Amino acid sequence: MVKRLADLEGDIKKAADKLIAADEHDRTKLLSAVESIKLKQVRQLETVKQEVKQHLASLYSLRQYAETLSSSGTAGDVTRSANSLHSRAEQLTRSDVIGHVDNVLHYLKVSFTPSTHAVDENRVGTISEEGLYDCRSLNILVRTGPFV
Numbered sequence: 001m002v003k004r005l006a007d008l009e010g011d012i013k014k015a016a017d018k019l020i021a022a023d024e025h026d027r028t029k030l031l032s033a034v035e036s037i038k039l040k041q042v043r044q045l046e047t048v049k050q051e052v053k054q055h056l057a058s059l060y061s062l063r064q065y066a067e068t069l070s071s072s073g074t075a076g077d078v079t080r081s082a083n084s085l086h087s088r089a090e091q092l093t094r095s096d097v098i099g100h101v102d103n104v105l106h107y108l109k110v111s112f113t114p115s116t117h118a119v120d121e122n123r124v125g126t127i128s129e130e131g132l133y134d135c136r137s138l139n140i141l142v143r144t145g146p147f148v
Contacts, residue, residue: 019123030112041108059092066089108131110128110130
């Protein structure tokens with residue numbers, strides 16, 4: 001009888017250890033998925049940051065060129081450059097980087113749903129992400145004010 005009880009204790013410990021190991025494995029997978037999502041989001045934000053910086057540099061360059069042209073250029077210089085300057089200014093003002101940044105910052109929805117059944121494949125729960133996209137494939141636009 002004592003031998004049988006000792007065997008039962010061993011069986012219980014083995015079964016519990018298997019469940020603990022499976023739970024730990026699921027936990028590790030879920031935390032890894034969250035870290036992966038976090039890294040993707042950070043990369044997206046860095047990409048957007050660089051694109052905004054590039055766009056701002058274009059805006060400042062255009063503004064500086066327009067100011068230089070209007071302050072020291074001849075009437076002929078201003079006339080010759082007006083169409084290209086106006087075209088570039090229009091292109092930059094049609095942009096909407098603010099909207100794009102808002103989309104990147106608010107577009108991702110990540111959720112964790114704890115498992116409710118002990119027989120689920122993943123006993124801890126599941127991670128889901130909605131709305132994630134690769135911002136490198138988007139054209140970045142900036143909303144700006146008038147130039148010159």
